[in-house]
Amino acid sequence: MEPHSQLPSSLSVDDNNVRMECYLRNSESVNHVFLNCDLASLIWGSLERQLNLVLVPVDDILLKLQGWWVHSSGNSALAALTRLLPTIVCWELWKARNKACFKDVVTTSTGLLHQITLQLHAVGHAFPFRCTSTGGATLRGQGLVPFLVYPRHRTIALSWSCPARPYVKLNIDGSSLGNPSDSGGGGLVRDDSGCFLCGFSSYYGWQTNMHAEASALLEGIQLCLSQGYGHVLVELDSLTLLNVVQGRSKCLWRIFPIVSAIQAKLERGVFRLQHCYRELNAAADALAKHASNMRTSSEYHAPTYLPDILGILQLDREHFPYIRTTRWISFSSP
Incomplete structure (x- = not known):
């Protein structure tokens, strides 16, 4: 697509002889x-x-x-x-x-x-x-x-996938109602068949989204270590936080202590961190929003869990498709 080589006749002024004199x-x-x-x-x-x-x-x-x-x-x-x-x-x-x-x-x-x-x-x-x-x-x-x-x-169909043995999967998410405002984090651990093992819903006070995401990741890793899970596949929908933790982006000074603690605890087990789309992180998102809205903190262990995520857990186990709409661009003809 080449630009117009000639100035269109419509793009002109009334007096072509006006000069810079x-x-x-x-x-x-x-x-x-x-x-x-x-x-x-x-x-x-x-x-x-x-x-x-x-x-x-x-x-x-x-x-x-x-x-x-x-x-x-x-x-x-x-x-x-x-x-x-x-x-x-x-x-x-x-x-x-x-x-x-x-x-x-x-x-x-x-x-x-x-x-x-x-x-x-x-x-x-x-x-x-x-x-x-x-x-x-x-x-x-x-x-x-x-x-x-x-x-x-463009629409694409996505579905949550179970981890391969011997891994368990940890999904985490953070929520801030006003960025900054009341914030919370949520996370849950599931086994290779998609069954719920444990989870948390924690209130973090007046914080930003990034602070809540980082706090939730740290709490989720601590939960896995306390339960003895040595191989953990971690999914989070914040690509920014993932890049910070993995050293590909600079860390904000406000969350530097949290990120440093995350990096230290990752060395205590076999952890694989990967990004996931927000549609596949619905259960963790529900736990995080519950904490920020209710200003409460809870920890759950199978078979008990927050009733709000019951339907999401069943859909994820059955690999129910979530529909994601993506944007792309096409060029006009010259």
């Missing part, structure tokens, strides 16, 4: 260079008409930038353009000013718009613009963006 005949100021000179006025006006932006006339460049950026919320192609274009316009106006002052080279409005479009295309190839509304295709047709990416959704 104004810099040589007027007293120079920031507002004059970037906003009030004939060339700058035509460029801003042309782009605002292209994007259908209705802005209050101002005489200060900072107010002009603010007027554009109030339209920049969201992840649509239009929002991305209103974030990018003011910076690119000012940069190209500054380059045109320097060419006029130091090289005696004049810049036409059409030439300046062409340079702005080329800059947008370079950004668009590195960070593609997303099409989230019908207006995105219009922007591509006008030549302001080289192409668009269209979000698509």
Whole structure:
């Protein structure tokens, strides 16, 4: 998909003969260079008409930038353009000013718009613009963006799997109601047939999600060691915490003592840590949410367990499929 090689005829200004000569005949100021000179006025006006932006006339460049950026919320192609274009316009106006002052080279409005479009295309190839509304295709047709990416959704079926002997499986999860807020952690251990062995639901007080996840992992490992389980497959749905514990990411100082304790206890047995999707961690999630909501802590041993997870345990043992929706993107044709 190649960017548009020619500036579309629709992307133009009313007077193609406006040049940067104004810099040589007027007293120079920031507002004059970037906003009030004939060339700058035509460029801003042309782009605002292209994007259908209705802005209050101002005489200060900072107010002009603010007027554009109030339209920049969201992840649509239009929002991305209103974030990018003011910076690119000012940069190209500054380059045109320097060419006029130091090289005696004049810049036409059409030439300046062409340079702005080329800059947008370079950004668009590195960070593609997303099409989230019908207006995105219009922007591509006008030549302001080289192409668009269209979000698509795909569904996959997942099922919880039993560990292979001699391993037991520990699923853990953390919960913080407001990040930070009341937090809790939950975990449960199951054998190679999916039968519940033991578990916990613990309240951790006012903490963040990451703190709750790390605390739950530490408590789950301690539970396995206290019950004499020497081979443990640990599943958690926090890829960030997994990378921290395994040394692939830096550790936040707030949870450094917890992570250090986790790493020390992992050396006391055969532990395999792996990431799992959130859909496959429903039982641990229910235990964690119970603790953070009820502000209580409990430990469970077979055959007793929290009634809230009875249905989840049965579904997991029968390898009932959980449906996960994933997002991917496809590119528009040039």
